[in-house]
Amino acid sequence: MTKATEKMTGARAFIECLYREGVDTIFGYPGGVLLPIYDELYDADIRHILVRHEQAAVHGAEGYARATGKTGVCIATSGPGATNLVTGIANAYMDSIPMVVFTGQVPSSLLGNDAFQEANITGITMPITKHNYLVQDANELPRIIKEAFHIASTGRPGPVLIDLPKDVTVQEIDFYYPDKVNLRGYNPTYHGNMQQIKKAAALIGKAKNPVIYAGGGVISSDASKELIELAEKVKAPVTTTLTGMGGFPVEHELFLGMPGMHGTKYANYAIQESDLLIAVGARFDDRVTGKLKAFASDAEIIHIDIDPAEISKNVKVDIPIVGDAKWILQKLLKYADPSQSEKWLDRIAHWKKTNPLHYVPPGTGDGIKPQYIIEQISEACKDAIIVTEVGQHQMWAAQYFKFSEPRTFITSGGLGTMGYGFPASIGAKIARPDRVVFDIAGDGSFQMNSQELATVVKEDVPVIVAIFNNGYLGMVRQWQELFHNRRYSATCIQDSVDFVKLAEAYGALGIRATKRDEVRPAIEQAIASGRPTVIDFVVECEENVSPMVPAGAAINEILDLERKE
Amino acid sequence: MRHTLAVLVENKYGVLTRVAGMFSRRGYNIDSLTVGVTDDPTMSRMTIVVRGDDEVLEQVTKQLNKLIDVIRVTDLKSEDSVERELALIKVNSDVTNRSEIMQIADIFRARIIDVASKSMVIEVTGDEGKINAIEQLLRPFGIKEMVRTGKVALKRGQKSS
Numbered sequence: 001m002t003k004a005t006e007k008m009t010g011a012r013a014f015i016e017c018l019y020r021e022g023v024d025t026i027f028g029y030p031g032g033v034l035l036p037i038y039d040e041l042y043d044a045d046i047r048h049i050l051v052r053h054e055q056a057a058v059h060g061a062e063g064y065a066r067a068t069g070k071t072g073v074c075i076a077t078s079g080p081g082a083t084n085l086v087t088g089i090a091n092a093y094m095d096s097i098p099m100v101v102f103t104g105q106v107p108s109s110l111l112g113n114d115a116f117q118e119a120n121i122t123g124i125t126m127p128i129t130k131h132n133y134l135v136q137d138a139n140e141l142p143r144i145i146k147e148a149f150h151i152a153s154t155g156r157p158g159p160v161l162i163d164l165p166k167d168v169t170v171q172e173i174d175f176y177y178p179d180k181v182n183l184r185g186y187n188p189t190y191h192g193n194m195q196q197i198k199k200a201a202a203l204i205g206k207a208k209n210p211v212i213y214a215g216g217g218v219i220s221s222d223a224s225k226e227l228i229e230l231a232e233k234v235k236a237p238v239t240t241t242l243t244g245m246g247g248f249p250v251e252h253e254l255f256l257g258m259p260g261m262h263g264t265k266y267a268n269y270a271i272q273e274s275d276l277l278i279a280v281g282a283r284f285d286d287r288v289t290g291k292l293k294a295f296a297s298d299a300e301i302i303h304i305d306i307d308p309a310e311i312s313k314n315v316k317v318d319i320p321i322v323g324d325a326k327w328i329l330q331k332l333l334k335y336a337d338p339s340q341s342e343k344w345l346d347r348i349a350h351w352k353k354t355n356p357l358h359y360v361p362p363g364t365g366d367g368i369k370p371q372y373i374i375e376q377i378s379e380a381c382k383d384a385i386i387v388t389e390v391g392q393h394q395m396w397a398a399q400y401f402k403f404s405e406p407r408t409f410i411t412s413g414g415l416g417t418m419g420y421g422f423p424a425s426i427g428a429k430i431a432r433p434d435r436v437v438f439d440i441a442g443d444g445s446f447q448m449n450s451q452e453l454a455t456v457v458k459e460d461v462p463v464i465v466a467i468f469n470n471g472y473l474g475m476v477r478q479w480q481e482l483f484h485n486r487r488y489s490a491t492c493i494q495d496s497v498d499f500v501k502l503a504e505a506y507g508a509l510g511i512r513a514t515k516r517d518e519v520r521p522a523i524e525q526a527i528a529s530g531r532p533t534v535i536d537f538v539v540e541c542e543e544n545v546s547p548m549v550p551a552g553a554a555i556n557e558i559l560d561l562e563r564k565e
Numbered sequence: 566m567r568h569t570l571a572v573l574v575e576n577k578y579g580v581l582t583r584v585a586g587m588f589s590r591r592g593y594n595i596d597s598l599t600v601g602v603t604d605d606p607t608m609s610r611m612t613i614v615v616r617g618d619d620e621v622l623e624q625v626t627k628q629l630n631k632l633i634d635v636i637r638v639t640d641l642k643s644e645d646s647v648e649r650e651l652a653l654i655k656v657n658s659d660v661t662n663r664s665e666i667m668q669i670a671d672i673f674r675a676r677i678i679d680v681a682s683k684s685m686v687i688e689v690t691g692d693e694g695k696i697n698a699i700e701q702l703l704r705p706f707g708i709k710e711m712v713r714t715g716k717v718a719l720k721r722g723q724k725s726s
Binding site: 122123126127130131134151183184185186307308309311312313 | 574575578579582583586587590620623624627628630631632633634635636
């Protein structure tokens with residue numbers, strides 16, 4: 001068989017490979033060793049989003065990936081450009097998001113010489129990538145790019161990094177793009193073991209107190225529909241983790257909300273009293289389980305996950321099923337009979353009624369409760385994509401927004417990266433221009449990447465940043481209040497930044513709201529403007545996220561922290 | 566409890582770093598690690614001796630399998646595998662004790678591969694216990710330097726019944 005080949009440089013081959021992988025958008029920042037690649041990008045049919053800091057490129061690519069399910073792509077130059085990507089790569093690795101990250105590198109002849117802007121980025125990112133490559137010969141570039149997209153997007157997804165020495169980008173090759181990958185050490189399991197599935201189905205049929213605990217795997221395997229069908233068929237209530245939020249409709253009667261540290265009381269009670277816990281694409285994170293020994297200690301556990309290494313990593317499980325969540329849920333749907341959960345569902349309904357999520361609602365003319373803002377955004381724009389930074393506002397968003405479909409909640413789960421939300425919201429808005437995209441932010445988090453206001457204005461990406469401005473690094477302050485006698489060490493940031501003027505300085509729309517009655521109009525004005533907008537919501541400064549499981553406690557030892565005036 | 570793992574990997578740069586990095590990051594203890602090419606030049610074989618209970622072994626195996634460059638991981642149980650280690654031991658010796666040391670070497674089927682006026686170098690191959698034993702016996706003479714390769718192991722052939 002003859003291969004169709006064409007002569008071209010490594011840089012040109014890079015572009016050709018991206019075309020073949022269907023890449024339409026790339027987030028990046030140029031630099032010396034990337035000049036040949038940027039020269040090709042100049043008239044390539046790929047939208048390049050020039051960010052103002054490389055960290056925003058990698059978070060932007062992740063936001064794009066999470067909003068679409070496609071693989072996100074970003075690029076940065078060697079040395080500091082590459083090291084500025086590290087946080088975002090670690091973030092994508094922790095949350096299993098498909099990404100291909102390109103970095104420039106000094107010419108091969110200088111590698112290892114401590115050359116100008118040299119950093120060993122493959123070495124640095126080895127523990128935070130699914131795989132990485134240093135390209136040593138441009139002839140290997142097409143195969144490597146093909147492999148990288150394959151590895152990133154299959155099995156348990158994750159980031160793959162490709163380091164491109166400058167000489168590789170100018171080397172001339174006979175371009176040939178392989179149509180298959182050949183990786184003998186990589187063969188993810190998609191189809192779950194039928195015997196295990198039938199055993200699981202039998203357990204479900206006998207269960208009296210079943211609970212489904214679904215995580216980010218449900219989103220990445222596009223298994224939301226199957227999850228809903230299974231829950232309805234077997235009559236089991238569903239709790240979704242932070243990264244699983246949106247995988248099950250919040251307003252569904254079987255929904256329990258989020259489990260764990262800032263979950264609902266009734267989700268935690270249900271898990272603790274369950275006799276069968278069905279974990280789907282979730283990894284028993286410490287923020288979910290609390291004290292491990294006491295977690296669901298009376299339950300038999302079915303664990304569905306595509307990554308065999310997650311099975312019995314934290315919690316010993318009774319029936320592991322390794323494979324794709326969607327495929328396995330389809331089979332379970334076929335074999336499982338309804339559980340014996342009538343009384344259980346009555347108990348849960350009672351818990352829901354007696355222990356709802358709640359806060360003291362503000363009166364007309366009062367100051368702003370942060371939870372109220374989330375409720376208002378949810379009402380004003382039910383199908384918005386909600387992206388968050390990390391902290392109290394993130395928890396309120398997860399607790400109070402009424403998500404109704406997958407890929408509408410984009411948040412840094414595992415790594416907890418402040419500064420993630422704004423750049424990720426740029427990626428999400430570019431991927432889904434039809435949707436209103438909010439970045440729910442704190443005044444602390446937003447300042448970690450506020451320079452991207454330049455990007456959204458220049459590229460005309462009308463995201464709405466809703467700053468919950470309480471003048472504190474609120475989540476840390478909350479812990480200081482509870483566990484360090486209100487000694488607010490280094491958490492007060494009442495540094496009088498005028499976020500409205502900041503937005504205006506960049507050419508974005510700035511709105512300020514200080515009273516409850518100004519919340520809804522501010523949201524509506526921002527949506528109607530169609531412009532990149534910053535809303536500075538001045539909120540009550542010592543509001544706590546409630547309820548809360550103290551670190552190290554069992555999850556049913558969950559406390560109300562409501563602040564009464 | 567100690568386990569011996571045979572790990573077939575791609576013969577590519579950086580593979581050793583990936584494997585060693587995974588062990589250190591996840592907090593697993595390596596007793597020894599050897600690596601060398603196989604009959605297939607595209608593959609290398611590592612023999613890793615790791616300490617831990619069955620749960621640790623299960624996690625180590627799964628985490629190794631997650632590495633793209635790892636092709637296959639086999640747990641070599643001592644009853645159905647052969648294991649060898651090689652050691653070079655430089656021991657103090659002079660005319661007064663040379664023959665005594667040579668006798669010890671002889672008993673262990675070790676070889677003398679260097680003789681100088683004040684020392685000898687002994688090469689010994691065997692399982693770990695044998696190497697520990699000869700080391701014990703040579704210690705009274707004064708061991709100047711010693712190097713051990715770490716364990717290599719292969720599964721035994723199928724026993725016909």
